[in-house]
Amino acid sequence: MTAWLVRAGSSGEREQWALENGYTGAGYGDVGSLVDCTTREAVMDKVSVGIPNRSIGAVRNFSAQLWALKARMKTGDLVVMPLKRTSEIAIGTIDSEYTYLDTPDPERRHIRRVTWRITDLARSRVKQDLLYSLGAFSTVCQIERNDAEHRLRACISDGADPGARVGLSTQAAPTPSTPKAQLDADELMEVPVDVSRYAADAIASRLIEAFSGHKMEGLIADILRSAGYVCTEHGEGTDDGIDIVAGKGILGLEPPRLIVQVKSQASPVDSPTVSQLHGSLAIHGADQGLLVAWGGLTRQARKLLESQRFAIRVWDADEVVAQLQEHYSSLPARVRRELPLKQIWTLADEAG
Numbered sequence: 001m002t003a004w005l006v007r008a009g010s011s012g013e014r015e016q017w018a019l020e021n022g023y024t025g026a027g028y029g030d031v032g033s034l035v036d037c038t039t040r041e042a043v044m045d046k047v048s049v050g051i052p053n054r055s056i057g058a059v060r061n062f063s064a065q066l067w068a069l070k071a072r073m074k075t076g077d078l079v080v081m082p083l084k085r086t087s088e089i090a091i092g093t094i095d096s097e098y099t100y101l102d103t104p105d106p107e108r109r110h111i112r113r114v115t116w117r118i119t120d121l122a123r124s125r126v127k128q129d130l131l132y133s134l135g136a137f138s139t140v141c142q143i144e145r146n147d148a149e150h151r152l153r154a155c156i157s158d159g160a161d162p163g164a165r166v167g168l169s170t171q172a173a174p175t176p177s178t179p180k181a182q183l184d185a186d187e188l189m190e191v192p193v194d195v196s197r198y199a200a201d202a203i204a205s206r207l208i209e210a211f212s213g214h215k216m217e218g219l220i221a222d223i224l225r226s227a228g229y230v231c232t233e234h235g236e237g238t239d240d241g242i243d244i245v246a247g248k249g250i251l252g253l254e255p256p257r258l259i260v261q262v263k264s265q266a267s268p269v270d271s272p273t274v275s276q277l278h279g280s281l282a283i284h285g286a287d288q289g290l291l292v293a294w295g296g297l298t299r300q301a302r303k304l305l306e307s308q309r310f311a312i313r314v315w316d317a318d319e320v321v322a323q324l325q326e327h328y329s330s331l332p333a334r335v336r337r338e339l340p341l342k343q344i345w346t347l348a349d350e351a352g
Helices: 015-021 041-050 054-070 129-135 148-158 195-210 214-226 271-284 299-306 317-329 333-338
Strands: 004-006 022-023 076-083 087-095 110-122 140-143 228-235 244-248 255-265 288-293 312-315
Touching: 004 148, 015 110, 041 054, 054 110, 054 140, 076 148, 087 148, 110 148, 129 148, 129 195, 140 148, 140 317, 195 214, 195 317, 214 228, 214 244, 214 255, 214 288, 214 317, 255 271, 271 288, 271 299, 271 312, 312 317
Parallel strands: 004 076, 255 288, 288 312
Antiparallel strands: 004 140, 022 110, 076 087, 087 110, 228 244, 244 255
């Protein structure tokens, strides 16, 4: 058994369809059915016809990914889908051989059937070395490094990544039944990494180390101040579900008036916490609530928030990083010393 990364579009446009129907698969909608293809060369011929006028390198790359979907994946293998729209991770097991769906949408034809075992794993529950592998800049690729399969199965059963087992190599070797000489070049090449995704995960890892516990409350208050709010921090020892009170104007009394609750633990926030924050809005006359949920939300909490979408907003780890980046230049010097960042520019190719 092994594990595979399969994306659902550069913007996550196929994610909900995949989760609701139990599918995983690539786009490449102009490429015809691969059901009768028994060799990689046959897949390459299909790709050449379906996507003409592309470089030979692109044809080989697309063919390698479709061949993996068609023939290299096995029933029982794990499939991982990083979700663009929620910044969470879905993990499932492959249940079928390759199938070609005769549907009007050309981007939803090449598929494998999947049973999704977990669909809301927060990225903060996964260690950075494994997140690096999940940032591969490819629609379909195998995940082998750092005891990946064992750790992903642990994520399904325990909801968290235990890390690599002691003594295991960081690079999986070819199996005895697949000598290295028989593996073609495209399967051995390094898959490029989504630099922006890797950077966000690295910042998140450093951030939670430097600002765990009540220090996270101070960081959120600093971000809100940079956005023009006047903030009052309640500090340690309070048990009323309020960590920060914020408002506009010189005294912080003008709307929108916010009540903020900060949860920096890796475990997901539950629905009673959401209910507590919602109740505090009415008690204290606040306009809106902000829930910082570093470890994401339970399914019940997310469902409850759907009915309160105009009252409460959630910042998960990804959103905290995004807010930090947006306001970084105006944050206090002490924050920038603890979390030194620099901006770089790179080509904006999209994975997926």
